[in-house]
Amino acid sequence: MHSVVDLRSDTVTVPTPEMRRAMFEAEVGDDVFGDDPTVNRLQEMSAALLGKEAALFVPSGTMGNQVAIHTHVRPGEEILLEESCHILSYELAAASVISGAQTRPLKGVRGIPAPADVERAVHIEDDHTPGTALLCLENTHNLAGGTVLSPEGMRALCETAHRNGLKVHLDGARLFNAAVALGGEARLLADGADSVMFCLSKGLACPVGSLLCGSREFIVKAHRNRKMFGGGMRQVGIIAAAGIVALETMIARLTEDHARCRRLAEGISRMPGLSVDMASVQTNILYFQVGHPRYTAEQLVQRLAREGILCLNLDARSVRLVTHKDVDSEDIDRALEVLEQVTGEL
Numbered sequence: 001m002h003s004v005v006d007l008r009s010d011t012v013t014v015p016t017p018e019m020r021r022a023m024f025e026a027e028v029g030d031d032v033f034g035d036d037p038t039v040n041r042l043q044e045m046s047a048a049l050l051g052k053e054a055a056l057f058v059p060s061g062t063m064g065n066q067v068a069i070h071t072h073v074r075p076g077e078e079i080l081l082e083e084s085c086h087i088l089s090y091e092l093a094a095a096s097v098i099s100g101a102q103t104r105p106l107k108g109v110r111g112i113p114a115p116a117d118v119e120r121a122v123h124i125e126d127d128h129t130p131g132t133a134l135l136c137l138e139n140t141h142n143l144a145g146g147t148v149l150s151p152e153g154m155r156a157l158c159e160t161a162h163r164n165g166l167k168v169h170l171d172g173a174r175l176f177n178a179a180v181a182l183g184g185e186a187r188l189l190a191d192g193a194d195s196v197m198f199c200l201s202k203g204l205a206c207p208v209g210s211l212l213c214g215s216r217e218f219i220v221k222a223h224r225n226r227k228m229f230g231g232g233m234r235q236v237g238i239i240a241a242a243g244i245v246a247l248e249t250m251i252a253r254l255t256e257d258h259a260r261c262r263r264l265a266e267g268i269s270r271m272p273g274l275s276v277d278m279a280s281v282q283t284n285i286l287y288f289q290v291g292h293p294r295y296t297a298e299q300l301v302q303r304l305a306r307e308g309i310l311c312l313n314l315d316a317r318s319v320r321l322v323t324h325k326d327v328d329s330e331d332i333d334r335a336l337e338v339l340e341q342v343t344g345e346l
């Protein structure tokens with residue numbers, strides 16, 4: 001009997017024994033009053049890691065992105081985003097619903113818009129057009145396949161945005177994956193952004209939590225907005241304790257997830273009826289296309305699930321696999337073996 005290999009997402013990771021111990025022993029206080037020493041330490045560590053003045057602990061990546069948008073943008077203003085980013089695709093139009101912002105999608109290559117397209121899309125507020133206030137970027141880019149935005153690419157985009165009077169928010173849910181893929185520090189990828197959100201609850205394996213980082217002035221306003229969004233938590237050092245362990249112990253090991261993702265992608269790219277854009281396999285996410293006329297992505301995913309290999313179908317033809325700390329090398333062997341067997345039946 002084989003155990004299940006869960007490749008649906010890195011959010012399925014469970015906390016390490018060290019995290020559970022830290023959570024049990026955490027010193028806590030009322031964080032809405034700023035009294036929780038464990039949260040304060042996590043926020044200070046996060047700000048320092050990203051080279052920002054301050055940070056704010058929030059319950060989720062979505063709340064981090066939306067608090068950032070609410071803090072940067074007034075109702076009626078416009079936000080530029082790459083067309084397949086998480087904020088546009090999976091946050092239920094929250095920027096429009098909660099912040100009254102108009103979102104304007106831009107085409108991108110592997111999730112990255114061109115600076116010239118950003119420049120062209122900027123509206124100056126007048127009697128006809130809403131003012132453009134914010135550019136949102138995503139690193140790594142989930143729907144583009146976990147692709148990385150380099151420090152040079154980031155610099156060019158931030159420079160263009162700032163020259164045109166826009167602020168920049170970076171959705172860095174998996175920013176540490178990007179940093180280890182480049183062999184550099186996360187702060188280099190956050191440089192230029194006015195705010196950055198990163199998640200603890202994905203490849204870093206914490207049960208809950210994200211951090212929003214920026215200037216002290218920005219975080220003071222974001223703190224107020226977090227309360228309005230219902231994200232003010234009390235003795236939340238219990239959860240923040242796991243985040244401290246994650247920042248100390250879980251970043252460097254992300255390279256293992258990337259190597260396993262690459263091995264999986266190479267194996268799949270050799271299987272009949274399946275194809276992978278290898279250039280987009282840069283971190284821990286991979287998409288493959290099902291090219292067989294008799295099998296949709298959904299049918300393949302259901303067939304794999306019966307063999308204990310869990311993954312997600314995104315549309316009729318694409319399937320997503322994500323590696324993380326709770327899939328080891330033998331699990332990858334097993335996934336490849338089952339895929340080989342199932343595609344042999346097609």
Ligand SMILES: Cc1ncc(COP(=O)(O)O)c(C=O)c1O
Pocket residue numbers: 059060061062063065086087138140141142171173174199201210
């Ligand atoms: C790129 C990106 N941003 C934001 C989020 C939102 O994070 P959460 O699920 O914690 O709200 C996700 C979640 O998958 C994501 O992939």
